[in-house]
Amino acid sequence: MPTTQRRRPKDRKETIALVAAELFCARGYHNVGIEDIAQEIGVTGAALYRHFPNKQALLAAAVEELGTRFAQCVRSGAYEPTPPERLHAALRALVRYTMDRRAVARLYQWDSRYLDADQRAVLTAPFDAAVRTLRELLLDVRPGLSKQDAALVISATLSVIASPATHRASLSRAKAERTILDCVAVLTAVDLPAPPPQASSWHERPDRFALLPRRERLLAEAIRLFHERGYHQVSISDIGQAAGINASSVYSHYAGKAELLAAAYHRAAGRLEHTAVAALADAATPAQALGRLIDAYVEITFDQADLAAVYVSESENLPPADLRHLRAAQRRHVDTWTGLIAQVRPGEGAAELRFMTHAALNIVTDLARAAGPSVTRARTAALLRPMLGLPARP
Structure with missing residues (x-):
């Protein structure tokens, strides 16, 4: 069973991969070079290349490590005597491991x-099996639950467990785990x-932006x-082509890619405030x-959903003033x-409520990206209401 303390990896390659993953999460994948990782570890770039041929291999190793540990956590309750105890033991182990790896869990x-299809298939297999x-x-x-409903509940549960990796709110380890x-x-x-x-599954219409003004379409x-x-895999030419506008004409609306991201x-942010x-x-x-909120x-x-996904995954690429x-x-x-x-919920600590808020917001973001026949707005709201202290809808 995974320890509740931060485990110091014995394997040198594992150490390097986890340090790289921490940097990727803190600064963005494309904003971190091999030399940055080597400097953080205290070795030369040449020494690091003896273990990994490139950054993608480092990312793959980090994902593999997380998937392996995730599966171990799920198996940790296998010998508990009752179904509730087995489920609780697995989820408790996942919470503890996520707190151990808070700096990298948002991978x-x-x-x-940044992984090709074959890599993803291999690396996500242990995770997918553990989720099942x-x-x-x-x-x-x-x-009494259907498999479809059980899958939705587990997806929301894993979003909550992963949520501490998506924010910087501070809370003692014991209180964070309990919350x-x-x-x-x-x-x-x-x-x-x-x-x-x-x-039924939602399918986007390819022409849904056709009637927008050029600036909005871009x-x-x-x-x-x-x-x-x-962000780094997209060029101004790609954006212009998708919008049906010459790349040179894009610059009459936006100074460049950074301005589009900002x-x-x-x-x-404006829509959230107005809403x-x-x-x-x-x-x-x-x-x-x-x-109502x-x-x-x-x-x-x-x-x-696209905007929400970009909102949570590309902030490291913003100019400093926009990031502030x-x-x-x-x-x-x-x-x-x-x-x-x-x-x-009067009487509960402000820090605990902040952790709870981030957990709720992460559920919505993850489920909106998932899409599918069982993931609806009403069912997502029904997951949040009791978690935040409201009665279920009649």
């Missing part, structure tokens, strides 16, 4: 962009509304491409205000949520 949100095991463990506890486990306990017991009878296509490929973040204000206006009680946030995130503006906007948004939750 799951963007690693696939978690689903079966939940079904052993709640045999996350409390959220997990609520999620694994939640009753989901039935999916729509005609639920921004929309840039967001889509940044999400699909990653515009995407300003757009996201929050609209949701809270005229609310009669904190509980009603929080319920949940519904509004789920709606805008699902409607703008983004972080200030993020703090204000989280403060709004935390303030409402504090009124709905």
Whole structure:
């Protein structure tokens, strides 16, 4: 069973891969070079190349390590005597391991962009098998759930467990683990509304931006491409071609790619602020205000899934001034949520509520990106409401 203490890797290659992953998460994959990694470890670039041929191999090794440990955590409850104890042991081990690897656990949100299809298939196999095991463990506890619903609950649960890696809020290790486990306990017991009878996978229309003005069309296509490929893999020519505009004409609307990325973040921050204000206006009680905020946030995130994905994965590529503006906007948004939750759940610590808020926001972001017949706005909101202290909808 994985230890609750930060494990010092015995394998030199594992050490290098984890240090590289920490740098990738802190600065962005393309903003880190082999020499940066070597300097952080205290070796030469030549010495590092003796272990790994390139950055992609370093990333693959880090993903493999996380997948292997994830599977070990899930297996850690196998010998517990009852189904609830087996499920709890697996989830508790995952929470502890995520806290051990808080600096690298958010790899799951963007690693696939930089690995080829064959690598992804091999590296994600242990993870996928472990997720299926978690689903079966939940079904052993709640045999009345459908496999589809169990899969959705497990997806949301894993988003909560991974959420400490997506923010910088501070909380003692013991309180952080307890807060996350409390959220997990609520999620694994939640009753989901039935999916729509005609639920089907959502398919984007290829012409959905055709009637937008040029400037808006460029921004929309840039967001889509940044999400699909990653910021550094997209050129101004790619964006212009997708928007049906000559590359040279792009510069009459935006100074360059960095300005497009900054515009995407300003757009996201502005929409979140406007949505929050609209949701809270005229609310009669904190509980009603929080319920409206949940519904509004789920709606805008699902409607703008590409923008939400870029928002959480490309901030390291923003110019410094825009990054400062983004972080200030993020703090204000989280403060709004935390303030409402504090009124709905009086007596709980502000730091714990902040961790809970980030967990809820991460569920929405991850499920919006997942898409699929069982992942609907109503079902996503139904996962958040009891976790944040609201009653389920009648």
